[in-house]
Amino acid sequence: MSAAKNAAHVTGEVFDESTNIAYKVGRFLGKGGFARCYELIRRDGVQPTNVAGKVIAKSSLVKRGSRDKIVQEIDIHKKLNHAHVVKLMTHFEDKDNLYIILELCESSSLMELQKRRKYVSEEEARYFMAQIVNGCSYLHNLHIIHRDLKLGNLFLNGRMHVKIGDFGLATIVQFDGERKKTLCGTPNYIAPEMLNKNGHSYEVDIWALGCILYTLLVGKPPFETQSLQDTYSRIKKNQYTIPAKIASHASVLIRSLLDPVPSRRPTVFNIAKTDFFLCGYHPASLPTSCLTMPPKFDFVNKRRSLAGDENLLQALPASSKSTRAGKPLTSVPEHRMLRTEPNDAAPAKPLPMLNIETRTDYKKELLDLLTSVIDAYPGSHVRFDALDDILEPSCRPVFWIGKWVDYSDRYGLGYQLSDESIGVLFNDGTKMVTDSAFKQLQYVEKDGKESYHMAQEHPKSLEKKYQLLRYFRSYMLENLVRAGGDMAMSEGDELQRLPVMRAWLRTRSAILLLLTNGILQANFFEDHEKVIVCPLLEAITCITGKGEMYTLKIEKMKKQGYPADLYKRLKYMRTQLQKMIDGAKGSAQSSTEFKGGSNSEAATATTANEKREPRVHH
Known part of the structure; x- marks a missing residue:
């Protein structure tokens, strides 16, 4: 079985x-x-x-x-x-x-983060790697080799702290120089000495750390190919390329960690002494928005050496060894095991950052993804209570729209994200969003340029829109959001960068909402069902009218089927997304001006000539 x-x-x-x-x-x-x-x-x-x-x-x-x-x-x-x-x-x-x-790790793992983000900044990589090295140092000090370090086994709690998990392949070194013989691990992270059956020890974890750092910075594992045989061949030949965009101190560390000769790799206790950790900004914390959006760092004159910084690898054991385990004395045979899983400081001041609109707008990717899952529909009627084999909870979206209010006849569309942050897509194509604590403002010009401000210190040029944002927020709080006191800022929130509304389209049956992180959401009016499509994780999340959430992997849906009701909703979403794309091509108007387009289900009660009170929806 x-x-x-x-x-x-x-x-x-x-x-x-x-x-x-x-x-x-x-x-x-x-x-x-x-x-x-x-x-x-x-x-x-x-x-x-x-x-x-x-x-x-x-x-x-x-x-x-x-x-x-x-x-x-x-x-x-x-x-x-x-x-x-x-x-x-x-x-x-x-x-x-x-x-x-x-221990519960609410934010899933670094694997999902990497799939959403593709690659992270050097500052984020330094933050994550410092904690991974911490944990690995602890294990090696106890003579434990993990043997399956990879992004999917590096979990994240609600405070974005890394936790090493899954000790199913871990082993204990019984004496200095013992070399283990098991072939185990995940293909993209396996060290060459393991493939060559030369016996292995702590150094296989060091190799895995090199693969992890490379993947975080580059966006894919260093030896990844389409076939297992080719991947193993590259590992044995030490055949990989570091892109020129990677900083020299990061490249130097990667090359030392991926040294083909195990004895030349640094011990885990010496990694923290390398320039990668000593010569760069090391954030003390990161916001959960980093799971899907890059944080906002002040890169100008803020880099500082962490030598002597209290934040640098505090948890390294005081008794950390600086010497390597001894050479092998005997070989201890073990059962062959192989996992063939798929791939898996003072805060910086906010300042204007990259142009958010120059990044992928995801419409074509979403359209292709919807088409692929619709075309593969087998016609089988899988019920929602029988979805076990295609459920993938780790791929649930970080952000989705929980509430929205249409006041586009005068101002724009207001919305509340799942973390209780509030945003507005104004009729002139600009966007403004505030965190749940209403302490920070993120403003996006029509051309996509972003700027960040403390809410109480925003420029006078934004005063009118700030007051409108407050109005939208108050209206939604009074009507649909649960009552409660003001929320406090969490650690790392000063670096928070939220997705904003890129486009929306409303018909008589539903509203489609597109965020800048690629999330496409459809809210269906009749039964309050929500369908959320993530092109980066290739997953679809359904939220029922009762608030129950199901996340499905599209790859599994194609093979095993999915409910007929979801098939109908996805077809409807594809049709409306195509109209959204056609509307954007047809003019240079802002996204609020092509809602519904010219179709027979054009938006009701949303024309610019109407004078009416807004309505809150969820």
Whole structure:
């Protein structure tokens, strides 16, 4: 029986008899191998605690080897306690399943971030790599080799802190010089000594760090090809190219980490001493908007050395070794394992940044994506309650539109993003958005040039639009947003850069909304269903009228089918997106002027001559 068929399904509540603690089963987080992960709500205290629960059906562990691997994973992981390692809190079992309770990482992993962003800035890479090196230093100090370091196993919590997870392939070095013999890991990250069967040790993790840094900065793994054989050939030949755009200190570090000779690679304890970490701006924190949008950095005269900076790799163990593990004495054979998964300081002052409109507007990509999934529809009627095999919760959008108000007869379209930030696409084609705390303003000119201001210190030229933004915000707060006190700024929010509305189109049946990060959303009026398409993760998210959210991978939808109702909605979205594209080609007017176009379902009650009160929609 396949792993998918054997994967454990749980609902309702699970109970740990050894501690008398009950966990309410929340949303499905994802699956891999024999395990399924859920968000669990621990209910023993006054304040419920949200954790992640890895559930493994005992029926999938019939083979002795399978159970031994799980036992070894738990034995290694449960002893770990570090800020940059996912915490294993407890584990227990009942007659059907084994449950591993883990720290919840709300922001998914660096793999989803990289797929949305393609590549990150050097400052962000430095921020993430410092934490990964921290965690890896901790592991190596305990004689643990992770052996599967990759973007998909580097999780992010709600504060954008990196957590190393998945210790299924981890091993312990029993004595200095021991060389492991297992072929294991993920193809794009496997070190050459592992492929050459020369025995391996801590250096395979160093190699993986080089692959991770390269992927973050360049946008793809250094040795990636279309075939496994070619990828392995490039790894063995050390055949890769660093683009000229990559800074010299980053290139030097990448080359040292990807040295084909293991003994020449730096130890994890020496990586922090390289120029990449010592000669550049190191943000103390990052906002969650970085999951989909680049942050706003002040690059002018703000670079500073981090030598002596308290923020630099604080968590490196005081007893960090500076010497390498000894040379091999004996070889310890192990079972062959191979994972063949797909690829997976003072804050800077805000200032005007890049032209947001010069980046891809995603309309063609969205149209092609919708066409591909519509054309592949097999005609099978898969119900929403039977979508297990095509669900991909890790691909849920970071931002979507929760509320909107159409006042385009006078001013424009106001909207609220899922993080409670508020924006307006004005009739003149300019845009303004404020964070949920209403502390920072982001303004985009008609030509796409961006500027950033503290809300209370905006220029006089923006006063009228600022007051209109306040009006839209107050109107939505009073009508549909839940009541509550003012929200405080979170760490990293000073670098936050939000997506803004690029275009919208309204018909009698629905409204289409396009954000600058590529998200296309359709809100259907009759049943309040929302369909959100992400071209970067190639995923579709459905939000029902009751607020239930389902995220589906398009690749799986093509192969396994999807509900007929969703098929109809996607066809409608494609038709309206084409009209949006045609409207943009037909004139240089702003996006608010081609809503509905000339089709028979043209927008109702939105003409410029009408005088009416706005209506809030959700």
